Structure formats: structure tokens, C-alpha cells
Amino acid sequence: MTDQTTEQKVADAERAALQLAQCSEAERNRALEAIADAIEAHSEEILAANAEDVEEAERMLEQGEYTQALVDRLTLSESKLASIAEMVRSVAAQDDPLGETLEARRLDDGLELYKRAVPIGVIGTVFESRPDALVQIAALSLKSGNSVILKGGSEASESNRVLYDIIVEATSDLPEGWAQLIEAREDVDTLLGMDESVDLLMPRGSSEFVRYIQDNTKIPVLGHTEGVCHVYVDDDADLEMAAEVAHDAKVQYPAACNAAETLLIHESVAEEFVPEIVDRYEETGVEMRGDTRVREIADMDAASDEDWSTEYGDLIISLKIVDSLVDAVDHVNTYGSKHTDSIITEDADAASVFMQGIDSASVFHNASTRFSDGYRFGLGAEVGISTGKIHARGPVGLAGLTTYQYFLEGDGQIVASYSGENAREYIHEDFDGEWTPGRLAGPTIEQ
Structure with a gap:
């Protein structure tokens, strides 16, 4: 953990996102394997930190401030840590969500359009009680090439700090700043105002909590609300x-x-x-x-x-x-x-x-x-379950953390050639093909 402000952390994440998007699948998978190994190697340290959180949560339970369900979600164990490590490895084993050509269309001879999957960029997450959620979200963000701002609940603060430090240390070969941890409530309010730097917010909590996030930000929100x-x-x-x-x-x-x-x-x-x-x-x-x-x-x-x-x-x-x-x-x-x-x-x-x-x-x-x-759907893990209908719905895995870009490969074509007398006609023909840069380099076609 550092003493950086939230603005500095978001700026670092924004720079890292551009670099992380260029990392190969092999680099991202090696980092995920390193995270899984590190969680297993540091299990005693993680459980000790979690025991502090659970002890405080049980005290709050006795006072009627917390529910037993919250304490259950908060509690880690050796078997739970083993499951978390397995989850990270299952994310690494998923097909690469980046660089896939979703559509290829020939607009004209020598003019080809490609729709390709790319990372969203900087993702902000605010979640409660479950420290394993921090690892899930970080793993899926990494695999999908996104930087991530993590904000867990205060009830899991000790667990979250240790897990975050382990993740950062295990991924030291990746662009610095790809994962950030914020802790204070005022940090969340700062984050909500950074719509020029943060591309997506994913709150996990009650409907009232998600509604508060939606009502106080211009950033697109992928809401995970209660499950009735x-x-x-x-x-x-x-x-x-x-x-x-x-x-x-x-x-x-x-x-x-x-x-x-x-x-x-x-x-x-x-x-x-x-x-x-x-x-x-x-x-x-x-x-x-x-x-x-x-x-x-x-x-x-x-x-x-x-x-x-x-x-x-x-x-x-x-x-x-x-x-x-x-x-x-x-x-x-x-x-x-x-x-x-x-x-x-x-x-x-x-x-x-x-x-x-x-x-x-x-x-x-x-x-x-x-x-x-x-995990049960075969998505490796999830950052949450979206009950909305826009962008992603249901368990949100890797595909839900990507967007797309259009790449157009031409050979000197100009729009004026397609209007007026003797105008060329568009073909608009779909075909199977993968984008590679400069694939159409060569003599200019007749215009």
C-alpha cells in the first residue's frame, strides 16, 4: 500500500491500462499462475489477517450490527483459499478474450473492416464482505487486459490489504499500477467523479447501494444488486x-x-x-x-x-x-x-x-x-451478476469485461469514389478472416 491519493492511483491505473492491453496472453497467464501460487504460499498470512476481520465482525454480530450471513461471507479457510487459487488458475485456462475478430466484412475489394475484442480500460469495483471477491475481480480484470480499482468493505480491510499486496508482488512484471486499492468512503466519492479516467463501475451490494452509485456518477455502472x-x-x-x-x-x-x-x-x-x-x-x-x-x-x-x-x-x-x-x-x-x-x-x-x-x-x-x-457456467469466475440488460447480463466473466474496436484496412480508398458519376459500389460481404496489420499493403487499386 502507498500513500498516493485516489486521483494519483486512478492516473497510474489509466497509464497501466494502455500498456496492459498490449501484454500477450502468455504474459497475462503467467501472472495469473503467479497469483495462484502466491496465495497458496502465503495462506497462513492471509488466514491470520482474516481472523482479525472475523473477530471484529463477530463482536459486531453480538451487538446486532452485522448478520451471521455477513460473517459467513467474510470467513476464509484453508479449503476456501485452495478454491480461490483454483479459481485464478481456471481464469488463466480460459480462452483469451482479447484480439478475437468478432466480425470481418469486405466493404470493397481491398477495403476490409474488422470488429475486434479489446479491453474496456479502467474498471472501478466496490464490493462488500467477501475478500475472495477481490481476487476474483483482479484475476478477471488481468485476464481481460483491464486495470482495476478495488474497494472492499471495511469489515474485510485486513484480509483485503494482505491479498492485494500479494497480488501486486506476484505481478511485478506487469505494468506498474494495473491494480489499485482504495479504502476510505471519501475515496469512493472521489472515484465517482472521475468519469474522464474510469471507464466502468461495478458495485456489488444492496439495491440502495447500487442506486447510490448510479445516482452520483457519470461513469457507466454495471449493477450487481440483491438476489430475490x-x-x-x-x-x-x-x-x-x-x-x-x-x-x-x-x-x-x-x-x-x-x-x-x-x-x-x-x-x-x-x-x-x-x-x-x-x-x-x-x-x-x-x-x-x-x-x-x-x-x-x-x-x-x-x-x-x-x-x-x-x-x-x-x-x-x-x-x-x-x-x-x-x-x-x-x-x-x-x-x-x-x-x-x-x-x-x-x-x-x-x-x-x-x-x-x-x-x-x-x-x-x-x-x-x-x-x-x-465458475459453474464455465466463465472461470465472475466479477458479479448483472441484473440489468445493457452490455452484460447474468454472471459477468471475461466477455463482459471487453468492448470492441473497428479496424479498417484499406489501400488508399477515399469516400468521394463512392458518390457521383461512375461511383464505385460497396460490396458489404462478410467473410471469415483475422485482422493482421498491413495485410492489404500493395499497389493502390483503381479509384
Whole structure:
């Protein structure tokens, strides 16, 4: 860590971004492997720093300031560090997102247009509680050739500092300043005003937090908000499968944004299914809140209107009986957060109606919502899950951290040749080809 101002850190990141974009895939992959090795080699140091954060978080939990879900997200372990290192290596193993020719079009003989994937530039990220998010975001930014400004929550400050220092030391061969760490709240406000230097902001937190970022900056924002995710058990569901999926979606890791918060059940299977899933949830300590019809079948607290739009992030779930598939779709679109929702059914037509009718980034059929994840999607990792519709949607991996440029290779052509008498005509013919500089160098064609 240095005593640089936020403005100086952003300026350094901006310079580094131009150089990092020119680094080869091999250079970027070697740096990622070095990060993974360094995390493993410094595991004791990382865990010691994390223990300080967790101790303070548990004190805040006792005072009612923090939730158990936050403490769970904050806590690292040997196995968690091993998973983090594996994640970094999986990012290195992904195909290079840069330099790919997305489209090639021949405008005329000797005039070829190439649309190529390039880095976005300088990415600013603000995230909470999970120190592994710092490594994920840094790894994906590096692989995609972007500089990154990292701002974690104060609850993970010790963990974040150690991880950041390890990453910087492991990547000393890369352009200096490609990764920066800011810590104070006023640093975030400074960052929000640097729209001429920062190309994209990616906040991870509550809707209120993301909205604050959006309302206080001119920088494009790729928002990652809460996950109010649903599982809907249809009237033609395999109920044994439904119980397994509904249990996994809530219990496997309840603090995750892709954990289910509401279970919808078709009225025709409710009498059979509700007692079964209630038993499963009770065995694993899940607190349930049900609507009137659910509570006629099983004893539990009443769900309020607020419950339907709440991300618990804990072992709590709301249950509701619906009359039809249409009612289920309407409930999800009304109360959901456009994150991830799943239907359990053996009816392909019902699955089609649900999946095409739900306005969420990810919609599943006969699968747990917990699969909504960059690593599980084969993206290597993710910087977050975007619930918006512009630029990137769902788990944002490498492709979501790139943009494109148009490269035009000509041989002296001028626009005047394509107008007036004896005007040349455009071909506008797509072809398979990769851009290489100067590929059309040679005699000028007749104009």
C-alpha cells in the first residue's frame, strides 16, 4: 500500500491500462499462475489477517450490527483459499478474450473492416464482505487486459490489504499500477467523479447501494444488486426432484445472492409437497414463512408482503401457493430482482412458458438456482451478476469485461469514389478472416 491519493492511483491505473492491453496472453497467464501460487504460499498470512476481520465482525454480530450471513461471507479457510487459487488458475485456462475478430466484412475489394475484442480500460469495483471477491475481480480484470480499482468493505480491510499486496508482488512484471486499492468512503466519492479516467463501475451490494452509485456518477455502472430468487414447483413436477432442488437452492449456501428466497408451489401438489419440504427445511434449521394457504397445511410464521421482495441471505425462506403457472410467472416478475429463477416440471410446454415469460438474467428448468455462477457456467469466475440488460447480463466473466474496436484496412480508398458519376459500389460481404496489420499493403487499386 502507498500513500498516493485516489486521483494519483486512478492516473497510474489509466497509464497501466494502455500498456496492459498490449501484454500477450502468455504474459497475462503467467501472472495469473503467479497469483495462484502466491496465495497458496502465503495462506497462513492471509488466514491470520482474516481472523482479525472475523473477530471484529463477530463482536459486531453480538451487538446486532452485522448478520451471521455477513460473517459467513467474510470467513476464509484453508479449503476456501485452495478454491480461490483454483479459481485464478481456471481464469488463466480460459480462452483469451482479447484480439478475437468478432466480425470481418469486405466493404470493397481491398477495403476490409474488422470488429475486434479489446479491453474496456479502467474498471472501478466496490464490493462488500467477501475478500475472495477481490481476487476474483483482479484475476478477471488481468485476464481481460483491464486495470482495476478495488474497494472492499471495511469489515474485510485486513484480509483485503494482505491479498492485494500479494497480488501486486506476484505481478511485478506487469505494468506498474494495473491494480489499485482504495479504502476510505471519501475515496469512493472521489472515484465517482472521475468519469474522464474510469471507464466502468461495478458495485456489488444492496439495491440502495447500487442506486447510490448510479445516482452520483457519470461513469457507466454495471449493477450487481440483491438476489430475490425463486423456485416454482409446477403441477407436473417430479416432487422428489423438487424437494432436492428446493432444499439445495436454499440450504447449500444461503448467504449467496443466487440462493432461493421464495418457494412457489402449485395448488394441485401443495397437500403432498408442502409437508415433505417443510420436514426437509426443519432438519437443516431453515426458518419458514408461509402465506395463508401454506399455513393451513403446515405450522409456520406468516409471510408479510415485505417477505416476497426480501433477500434474506440466511436460512430463511418464504412459501406461497399459487393457482397456476401464469400466477407463478406473475409473482416472480412482480417481486423478483431479475436475478435467477427456476421451474421444476416434467411438462416441456410449461417450462417454455415459464422460461420465456420470466424477465430475469438466468432462468432454469429442473435445476437449483445456485448454478447461477461464473465458475459453474464455465466463465472461470465472475466479477458479479448483472441484473440489468445493457452490455452484460447474468454472471459477468471475461466477455463482459471487453468492448470492441473497428479496424479498417484499406489501400488508399477515399469516400468521394463512392458518390457521383461512375461511383464505385460497396460490396458489404462478410467473410471469415483475422485482422493482421498491413495485410492489404500493395499497389493502390483503381479509384
